[in-house]
Amino acid sequence: xxxxxxxxxxxxxxxxxxxxxxxxxxxxxxxxxxxxxxxxxxxxxxxxxxxxxxxxxxxxxxxxxxxxxxxxxxxxxxxxxxxxxxxxxxxxxxxxxxxxxxxxxxxxxxxxxxxxxxxxxxxxxxxxxxxxxxxxxxxxxxxxxxxxxxxxxxxxxxxxxxxxxxxxxxxxxxxxxxxxxxxxxxxxxxxxxxxxxxxxxxxxxxxxxxxxxxxxxxxxxxxxxxxxxxxxxxxxxxxxxxxxxxxxxxxxxxxxxxxxxxxxxxxxxxxxxxxxxxxxxxxxxxxxxxxxxxxxxxxxxxxxxxxxxxxxxxxxxxxxxxxxxxxxxxxxxxxxxxxxxxxxxxxxxxxxxxxxxxxxxxxxxxxxxxxxxxxxxxxxxxxxxxxxxxxxxxxxxxxxxxxxxxxxxxxxxxxxxxxxxxxxxxxxxxxxxxxxxxxxxxxxxxxxxxxxxxxxxxxxxxxxxxxxxxxxxxxxxxxxxxxxxxxxxxxxxxxxxxxxxxxxxxxxxxxxxxxxxxxxxxxxxxxxxxxxxxxxxxxxxxxxxxxxxxxxxxxxxxxxxxxxxxxxxxxxxxxxxxxxxxxxxxxxxxxxxxxxxxxxxxxxxxxxxxxxxxxxxxxxxxxxxxxxxxxxxxxxxxxxxxxxxxxxxxxxxxxxxxxxxxxxxxxxxxxxxxxxxxxxxxxxxxxxxxxxxxxxxxxxxxxxxxxxxxxxxxxxxxxxxxxxxxxxxxxxxxxxxxxxxxxxxxxxxxxxxxxxxxxxxxxxxxxxxxxxxxxxxxxxxxxxxxxxxxxxxxxxxxxxxxxxxxxxxxxxxxxxxxxxxxxxxxxxxxxxxxxxxxxxxxxxxxxxxxxxxxxxxxxxxxxxxxxxxxxxxxxxxxxxxxxxxxxxxxxxxxxxxxxxxxxxxxxxxxxxxxxxxxxxxxxxxxxxxxxxxxxxxxxxxxxxxxxxxxxxxxxxxxxxxxxxxxxxxx
Numbered sequence: 001x002x003x004x005x006x007x008x009x010x011x012x013x014x015x016x017x018x019x020x021x022x023x024x025x026x027x028x029x030x031x032x033x034x035x036x037x038x039x040x041x042x043x044x045x046x047x048x049x050x051x052x053x054x055x056x057x058x059x060x061x062x063x064x065x066x067x068x069x070x071x072x073x074x075x076x077x078x079x080x081x082x083x084x085x086x087x088x089x090x091x092x093x094x095x096x097x098x099x100x101x102x103x104x105x106x107x108x109x110x111x112x113x114x115x116x117x118x119x120x121x122x123x124x125x126x127x128x129x130x131x132x133x134x135x136x137x138x139x140x141x142x143x144x145x146x147x148x149x150x151x152x153x154x155x156x157x158x159x160x161x162x163x164x165x166x167x168x169x170x171x172x173x174x175x176x177x178x179x180x181x182x183x184x185x186x187x188x189x190x191x192x193x194x195x196x197x198x199x200x201x202x203x204x205x206x207x208x209x210x211x212x213x214x215x216x217x218x219x220x221x222x223x224x225x226x227x228x229x230x231x232x233x234x235x236x237x238x239x240x241x242x243x244x245x246x247x248x249x250x251x252x253x254x255x256x257x258x259x260x261x262x263x264x265x266x267x268x269x270x271x272x273x274x275x276x277x278x279x280x281x282x283x284x285x286x287x288x289x290x291x292x293x294x295x296x297x298x299x300x301x302x303x304x305x306x307x308x309x310x311x312x313x314x315x316x317x318x319x320x321x322x323x324x325x326x327x328x329x330x331x332x333x334x335x336x337x338x339x340x341x342x343x344x345x346x347x348x349x350x351x352x353x354x355x356x357x358x359x360x361x362x363x364x365x366x367x368x369x370x371x372x373x374x375x376x377x378x379x380x381x382x383x384x385x386x387x388x389x390x391x392x393x394x395x396x397x398x399x400x401x402x403x404x405x406x407x408x409x410x411x412x413x414x415x416x417x418x419x420x421x422x423x424x425x426x427x428x429x430x431x432x433x434x435x436x437x438x439x440x441x442x443x444x445x446x447x448x449x450x451x452x453x454x455x456x457x458x459x460x461x462x463x464x465x466x467x468x469x470x471x472x473x474x475x476x477x478x479x480x481x482x483x484x485x486x487x488x489x490x491x492x493x494x495x496x497x498x499x500x501x502x503x504x505x506x507x508x509x510x511x512x513x514x515x516x517x518x519x520x521x522x523x524x525x526x527x528x529x530x531x532x533x534x535x536x537x538x539x540x541x542x543x544x545x546x547x548x549x550x551x552x553x554x555x556x557x558x559x560x561x562x563x564x565x566x567x568x569x570x571x572x573x574x575x576x577x578x579x580x581x582x583x584x585x586x587x588x589x590x591x592x593x594x595x596x597x598x599x600x601x602x603x604x605x606x607x608x609x610x611x612x613x614x615x616x617x618x619x620x621x622x623x624x625x626x627x628x629x630x631x632x633x634x635x636x637x638x639x640x641x642x643x644x645x646x647x648x649x650x651x652x653x654x655x656x657x658x659x660x661x662x663x664x665x666x667x668x669x670x671x672x673x674x675x676x677x678x679x680x681x682x683x684x685x686x687x688x689x690x691x692x693x694x695x696x697x698x699x700x701x702x703x704x705x706x707x708x709x710x711x712x713x714x715x716x717x718x719x720x721x722x723x724x725x726x727x728x729x730x731x732x733x734x735x736x737x738x739x740x741x742x743x744x745x746x747x748x749x750x751x752x753x754x755x756x757x758x759x760x761x762x763x764x765x766x767x768x769x770x771x772x773x774x775x776x777x778x779x780x781x782x783x784x785x786x787x788x789x790x791x792x793x794x795x796x797x798x799x800x801x802x803x804x805x806x807x808x809x810x811x812x813x814x815x816x817x818x819x820x821x822x823x824x825x826x827x828x829x830x831x832x833x834x835x836x837x838x839x840x841x842x843x844x845x846x847x848x849x850x851x852x853x854x855x856x857x858x859x860x861x862x863x864x865x866x867x868x869x870x871x872x873x874x875x876x877x878x879x880x881x882x883x884x885x886x887x888x889x890x891x892x893x894x895x896x897x898x899x900x901x902x903x904x905x906x907x908x909x910x911x912x913x914x915x916x917x918x919x920x921x922x923x924x925x926x927x928x929x930x931x932x933x934x935x936x937x938x939x940x941x942x943x944x945x946x947x948x949x950x951x952x953x954x955x956x957x958x959x960x961x962x963x964x965x966x967x968x969x970x
Contacts, residue, residue: 075220078224082234086227086232095140096169098230100230106122108185113171120157149170174435188370189226192216195216196216208254212258215247215250218243219243219247221239222243225239241290245280246276248309250309251313253272253276258316258336259316259324282305286298286299317336318337321333337376343369485509488627489507492620493507494522505582506522506523508545509628510540544569553587557574584600584609587621588621590625590629684797687794687795690788690790691812692743692744693821696784698780705780714775717911720910721767723955726763730747731757735811742811744795745760758834758842764784785827786831787827788834789823789837791816791837823835823865825856851866889916891910892910894937895908895909896919896938897935899933899934900927915962915966916963927954929951929953931951933951935963948964949964
């Protein structure tokens, strides 16, 4: 069942708005064209939707949103009124200084104004102008209107209880005056308001965001209305004092919950009301006394309260930095501490000195150090996820910094340019020429300075412009040298995060054979830690993967939200986007097949994805798809090689097991297992066989006279030679018991297996004589009694039940076997005893002595017995594999280390000559006849011999090897 949208034609693909040039192109065209326009320039609206989805909110949150909206509306109205009134002042004559409605000179202005130059300072009070008493702004305006611009007006001023007179020429208020007075303060106030609003939009239901919103609201309204208080007098004086009074409690409240909640606040949450109660009492007293002089008492207390609130924020940050157990709180405190320390104490102190210390300070320029506080918050937010408003703060910061730079530039030019350049050259005309020169400087230097400021902000807030070629080159170089799939995926993800400055990047690889996915996602976590690897399990049949496979083109979350064609999969795919914390998915396509996808989140800069971004993403996706395919193929080759090596190891192990078990398992059993490995048939069947019994006479005497190890070596030496003869003629050693063995010969031709049995028996007697002669000086000669009988026997597995369990043995049983054993008991050295049936099958090729009928033990009837001497030359054997021996051999027990390729094996040499060894314990399947191998032979009491050994022949149990070095034998 498919759970994603049906496949559509290219003409139906979604179209998106393009950030560059306002064009619109389909995402398919963007992907196909190397010079395609930019990608959809859209941003998530989760915060705005959270604010405006009022119908879905609980009652408390609904009221909270309405209050916020009310604040915004009030701010907008106040800001518009103040702005319009300020603009109307441009071109009007004014006295060369500003004053409030109580006729007290203001602390907002410029240092070159005539009033400042004449020595006016806050809080001088204007009593009369040109001898006429003045009590309001209208009185001053009437006198100024009647006075030509540049002509002095004599003002009577009350200062500290005494009257003084000053001549101050009237002048015209121009645009530059507006910018440097109203403009600086107004822009800073709007910046505070926007920062607070954005914080609330992003996190509308947290106490820190509400507190910060209140703080920014009061501070912003205070700044916006400051110019009206001292110039336009439109009636905002009481509002001005009101918001000023509530800046301190909002700051103290913020210090209780940020950088982290204090223990005091946790214990006494209602204590947050106390600072507001104090401010309410102060502003009530002030409003009741204003505009009478006693209002200055609560006003001065409010200013002191403001200074204490700045210290409260600095103190909470210091406490969090040194004492907090939360790393996030310490990081926030470290960032905010410097900004708070610069932003609040200096303006508060300057305000106090201006009011009460007699220092002429123009407070409009104090907005410049105040920028440090929103700047510190912006940096903390961008780097540590503080309130999640980094996008908005970073944008505002560039404008705030430019305003500060223009203001500082104006002050510097005012001091340096006029004093050093304009006044000496132009004299009295310098005042008129200066605004023109400053405007020219702004025109020529504003843009370069703006670019440098923006570049600095970009470096701080992850907005460095992409170097397309450098990025592609670095990715190509990195991926070219990689064949490890995990390394490639990790490289792609970290390159995306590093070069494109995205908050989250990930790769999903499809594995169709296993119907599974492999994924890696790296992103910033909720507390601001960067580069955290996220575990995101994704099913192979996930709807988003199905949609990507179907479309084979770039998909964004905004396409899913807006395109009606995705209606059926919209919810599930958006949930997957949210789970991955991404906003865009690009397919990894190899030879027309989707092999995975590349997923990216939002750019940390807050910028939209543009043309170069999409080109880069598609190029990286193509390169990643090829690299991943190569790595996948490489992994398959390695996996196949490992499986092959494992199979070879299993084969070697099985061959080794087979070789070693062959020493104990009858050949017939081996053949049955090879014919049917899964279910070999061991059932007993009646079969015509020839049975050979052979045992050593005097074995008990040998055991008594010789050491056990010597006896074992002697028996192995003889029986090894016997085995060669048995194998040559196709015999199957069924049992070996101490000093004897039982051999079964089978063949479809009854005469053939009888002849093979006799030839093997004669070979046993012949080899016995040879070894006796070889060892005559070391041990007593032995005699072998050998008996042979032919006939029908029951051949198969015999089950033996016991208390210890069940044991199976494969053998031949019946009278034929019993008679062969009894014939061996009649034997004599050098002869083979055979039954009449066996003699009949041999034909004329053998001459045997007829010993007549003999009574055999446990045989009810006498059996006619024949004797065959080993000295008679037998016919040429069938399938004979000769073992060439040029030098006499001795029984040994040497450790041999043999290298087959890189593998080392340990074996044992059982006999040796000066030029060769017979070795056991190595799987024959690993060796080749005629091939040489490196070996080390450890000879007890002698030297270690390192040499090359050549494989000459195989027997059923041993390997004959010729050495390139002489072996030391006694």
